[in-house]
């Protein structure tokens with residue numbers, strides 16, 4: 269009898285999903301990956317199924333195929349995703365809906381299709397691949413950021429609901445990883461000249477950072493650690509940017525955090541800002557030093 273853990277990973281044809289599928293297969297899991305258009309001649313170390321997460325029918329067909337072939341489903345990893353870049357004003361609502369159909373409702377569909385079986389089994393693990401942008405709003409990536417925030421809130425609620433059935437829920441939030449995400453990204457159809465400079469800057473920054481991003485194998489290793497853990501954490505940031513956001517956001521004044529985002533993404537020039545705030549910062553430090561001296565004389 270095949271006693272390998274059965275894992276279904278959505279969007280395993282490239283990038284992060286492919287890296288997770290490859291690693292888990294090598295580690296002895298029975299892995300099913302998916303693609304909207306599985307190439308008949310492509311070679312994978314795992315079984316490939318057809319899935320479009322924007323379709324209810326496709327989602328339940330995919331889960332049923334896993335159950336027919338493997339007899340059970342232990343782990344569901346919702347990884348399939350897309351990005352849309354452009355200003356909020358420039359992106360048509362239909363495009364924003366399409367993004368949510370993939371990044372948010374796509375995961376919802378898969379969870380709804382998998383849960384009856386996991387509940388019947390009395391065990392399971394659902395891992396949703398979010399993003400560092402599930403914790404912050406990025407300009408010109410508003411709908412993407414919103415879809416990942418929605419996914420995180422959904423996952424948190426799900427964690428509570430399925431806990432009594434011994435089903436675990438985790439969110440993995442990667443920073444920039446090398447993948448096809450930017451090549452596949454939808455760009456705004458309308459281009460308003462008022463946003464040209466900032467949009468170009470952010471798009472170029474994102475393209476460059478994903479192209480030079482970390483190896484998605486680090487996300488795969490984080491997923492493996494979650495699967496092996498007796499008490500997996502709810503949220504795991506992976507990669508430099510995600511860890512920086514997770515650590516700094518809760519303890520940084522919102523104005524300063526926003527400034528940091530603008531500096532890092534090249535929307536504001538930190539040297540010019542530093543010159544502007546230097547006199548005020550210097551005066552503040554001098555006052556602090558005077559106060560400290562006065563206190564030490566009193567004591």
Ligand SMILES: NC(=O)c1ccc[n+]([C@@H]2O[C@H](COP(=O)([O-])OP(=O)(O)OC[C@H]3O[C@@H](n4cnc5c(N)ncnc54)[C@H](OP(=O)(O)O)[C@@H]3O)[C@@H](O)[C@H]2O)c1
Nearest residue numbers: 279281283284303304320321348349399444445447448449
């Ligand atoms: N790369 C990063 O820097 C980064 C950072 C944070 C989070 N993420 C997240 O990581 C996940 C994977 O993205 P990636 O960076 O690895 O990008 P990727 O290389 O473009 O992979 C996206 C995967 O999603 C699948 N997909 C897209 N639309 C789909 C749909 N409607 N139905 C089913 N599958 C669909 C694609 O498969 P087919 O085209 O073969 O169907 C592909 O396998 C996404 O959720 C993304 O938001 C990425």
